[in-house]
Amino acid sequence: MNAISAPSFTAEYQRTVVDALRAVLPERSVLFDEEDTRPYECDGLAAYSRLPMVVVLPESEEQVIAALKVCNALQVKIVPRGAGTGLSGGAMPIADGVVLSTARMNRILSMDLYSRTAVVQPGVRNLAISEAVAPLGLYYAPDPSSQIACSIGGNVAENSGGVHCLKYGLTVHNVMRVRMVTIEGDVVELGGTALDAPGLDLLAVFIGSEGMLGVVTEVTVKLIPKPQQARVILASFDDVARGGDAVAKVIAAGIIPAGLEMMDKTSSRMVEPFVKAGYDIDAEALLLCESDGIPEEVDEEIARMIAVLEASGATAISVSRDEAERLKFWSGRKNAFPAAGRISPDYYCIDGTIPRRALAEVLLGIQKMEEKYGLRCANVFHAGDGNLHPLILFDANIADEFHRAELFGAEILEMCVAVGGTITGEHGVGLEKINQMCVQFSRAEMDVFFGVKAAFDPPRLLNPDKAIPTLQRCAEYGKMHVRRGMLKFPDLPRF
Numbered sequence: 001m002n003a004i005s006a007p008s009f010t011a012e013y014q015r016t017v018v019d020a021l022r023a024v025l026p027e028r029s030v031l032f033d034e035e036d037t038r039p040y041e042c043d044g045l046a047a048y049s050r051l052p053m054v055v056v057l058p059e060s061e062e063q064v065i066a067a068l069k070v071c072n073a074l075q076v077k078i079v080p081r082g083a084g085t086g087l088s089g090g091a092m093p094i095a096d097g098v099v100l101s102t103a104r105m106n107r108i109l110s111m112d113l114y115s116r117t118a119v120v121q122p123g124v125r126n127l128a129i130s131e132a133v134a135p136l137g138l139y140y141a142p143d144p145s146s147q148i149a150c151s152i153g154g155n156v157a158e159n160s161g162g163v164h165c166l167k168y169g170l171t172v173h174n175v176m177r178v179r180m181v182t183i184e185g186d187v188v189e190l191g192g193t194a195l196d197a198p199g200l201d202l203l204a205v206f207i208g209s210e211g212m213l214g215v216v217t218e219v220t221v222k223l224i225p226k227p228q229q230a231r232v233i234l235a236s237f238d239d240v241a242r243g244g245d246a247v248a249k250v251i252a253a254g255i256i257p258a259g260l261e262m263m264d265k266t267s268s269r270m271v272e273p274f275v276k277a278g279y280d281i282d283a284e285a286l287l288l289c290e291s292d293g294i295p296e297e298v299d300e301e302i303a304r305m306i307a308v309l310e311a312s313g314a315t316a317i318s319v320s321r322d323e324a325e326r327l328k329f330w331s332g333r334k335n336a337f338p339a340a341g342r343i344s345p346d347y348y349c350i351d352g353t354i355p356r357r358a359l360a361e362v363l364l365g366i367q368k369m370e371e372k373y374g375l376r377c378a379n380v381f382h383a384g385d386g387n388l389h390p391l392i393l394f395d396a397n398i399a400d401e402f403h404r405a406e407l408f409g410a411e412i413l414e415m416c417v418a419v420g421g422t423i424t425g426e427h428g429v430g431l432e433k434i435n436q437m438c439v440q441f442s443r444a445e446m447d448v449f450f451g452v453k454a455a456f457d458p459p460r461l462l463n464p465d466k467a468i469p470t471l472q473r474c475a476e477y478g479k480m481h482v483r484r485g486m487l488k489f490p491d492l493p494r495f
Contacts, residue, residue: 233309247359283316422440434473
């Protein structure tokens with residue numbers, strides 16, 4: 001769709017970089033032939049791609065240090081990469097740069113039942129942690145839809161969440177310590193295994209930094225006991241606005257469900273034939289509301305939620321009868337993205353967050369945008385914390401459809417900001433949302449962001465020109481959308 005042509009680099013320059021890296025890494029860990037580097041040309045946002053000049057796959061922290069020292073000495077830009085499931089273009093290669101993948105660092109180093117922690121390398125899959133500690137009666141709470149494939153290092157980079165993040169939090173709430181390597185090759189530990197760590201909370205700064213501050217080599221995660229019981233309510237609504245209002249009323253009633261997700265009719269109709277979860281495909285909106293804990297607690301919370309949903313206008317309510325049915329109800333929500341392929345050749349997934357009170361307003365606004373751009377949009381999202389995941393459906397083979405999808409997505413994000421929300425909840429900014437950073441933040445705020453990056457990465461070699469827009473970019477975007485005091489002059493110097 002939007003394959004980005006990299007500026008040409010000479011074979012001599014590429015050979016210089018390859019030779020320097022192979023001097024400190026095994027030959028199998030340095031890839032540069034096109035057939036070997038092609039799989040790394042994009043992340044989950046496949047609409048944007050670029051062939052890497054070199055890919056390195058270190059197998060230990062020592063090899064990460066060696067690779068970073070070589071790149072720093074040669075002033076070569078580096079894109080850290082996990083499993084490549086990210087959806088904002090954060091792992092897309094940079095011209096004349098190196099992609100550093102931590103996929104081969106995939107060992108669980110230790111599990112501690114008493115402290116309820118696990119120490120893992122960054123390439124460990126999210127779901128593999130829960131599978132490994134299941135015999136201990138524990139699990140790792142953040143559960144993004146890509147958990148079968150995404151890596152914990154990538155989760156740290158994007159501050160990933162999942163369908164149970166309302167009650168159990170995002171990655172930042174479930175990671176105690178990160179060991180990382182700076183661009184100079186220095187090893188730094190952030191956080192710790194105690195309840196609190198001395199000094200500034202740099203762990204929270206690092207989590208969600210999208211590979212711009214350092215490369216993760218080790219993560220200590222919190223583990224929690226598996227609940228004795230979990231049950232989920234599936235509620236139907238004949239109006240999207242009523243469904244959105246019901247979400248706010250559940251939270252207002254003082255109930256914090258383990259999961260509170262919403263799907264519109266387009267989503268349920270594309271998912272139901274795929275997973276056969278028993279969804280009401282005539283409903284305008286479906287809510288999935290889960291309770292977990294001891295059986296008595298679950299029974300009480302389920303009853304309270306049913307009362308709120310009925311009072312909010314639910315047209316049908318069913319409750320999972322056993323674990324198999326609970327997983328079936330969730331399978332539709334978790335398979336929404338792949339199911340989109342059943343009704344559309346392509347889709348563009350947006351990620352924004354809004355106050356719960358604005359759910360109905362934003363959903364109705366998206367419906368109007370469907371008419372404006374002539375494209376369908378399936379809405380699936382973490383309703384409890386207002387994290388939207390609209391799927392804009394398009395056909396890349398039809399001229400201008402992807403461009404319209406991009407404009408559609410940009411307008412959704414800017415509407416999120418307008419109602420008091422943000423342009424991302426868990427997918428990150430990467431390349432996808434960098435223009436909308438100019439809408440959300442003032443120049444002074446972005447100067448602070450650049451200051452943080454400069455403190456960790458003075459030469460600006462780690463994933464540069466992503467996540468934080470330059471003054472030049474904001475000025476260019478300001479020609480179309482002037483916000484927060486941005487100027488209209490495209491010839492201003494780059495920050």
